[in-house]
Amino acid sequence: MSDNILEREEPRSLIERRTILKGAAWSVPIILATAAVPAHAASNVDVGAFTLNGTCGTLGLIGPGFLLQAGPTAPLPVGTVVTVTGTGVANIGVFSVSGGTASVVVLTNRSRQITLTSALPAGATIAFRTTLSISVAFTLSAVATLPEGYVATGAKSAGTVNSTLVLCSAS
Template identity: 75%
Template sequence: MTEEIQKEKGFSRRTVVKGAAWSVPVIAAAVATPLAAASVADVGAFTTAGTCGVLGVLGPGFTLTASATAPLPIGTTITITGSGVANIGVFSVTGGTASVTALSNTSRLITLTSALPAGATIAFRTTLSISVAFTLNEVVTLPADYIGTGAKTTGSVNSTLVLCSAS
């Protein structure tokens, strides 16, 4: 008699609770899937370094080298700030393609306009002379959705009228 009454009423409470319990993991997995699908590309251990240049021949600046396994993407930015001088000069780019924007007399933004191939090096040099006292600092920033595991993202050049050091 109890089974006949249950059939007439439709689903039992036990059946509804079982169904709800099984649906929770399915709904949770469906919600988490878009988050897992958004992947981050690792460009590896790229490096950047300051360079003093050669007095009267090659200006001071920075080099940026892509890791041996992955290119640096378009949109990678290099922010250079200087102190000790009124103007950090004009920056040239060799070994790759990038735009240079003057943010102020003592700050430049360099943006890669084409990918830097794996293992390749691009250089950014200023017209400043190392016979002038100044400090230049650099920070490399990757576009969103990129990381650089083990990367060296900062560099500096320090000139003291007599000596120049770079890292």
């Protein structure tokens, strides 16, 4: 046997420790910056100046209630909730919906929760009317709440209807 066998050294494929430390050092600020920003902060959609107004209706023809109108440039999203509460009567009646689609849930005899089940197009109006007569003394108050991830710059999100047996006022 010959002693002329050359020993060959295999090339190292190991990554140097410095390379790993450099990569880790650069990734720490990125991870910290990402963790500091809430996930929902960048996802708010502004639906603009929608309005919720009370309406007295027309005695004997159309019941009192509320008109919800989307702003001029953006629709109101599915899941927008209008909560109606009443005082002065034992029951605020049955609410109907026209001009859009929404579900009405009876929370108590004096409160209802109305939820949009389809978006209300920009500029469109949906009406929520009760079977109460304005010849009865009562007050109805309503507040609109947008789903998470939506804001409304310049919106009027509350309305009222006041009836005094003779007069009705709404805002």
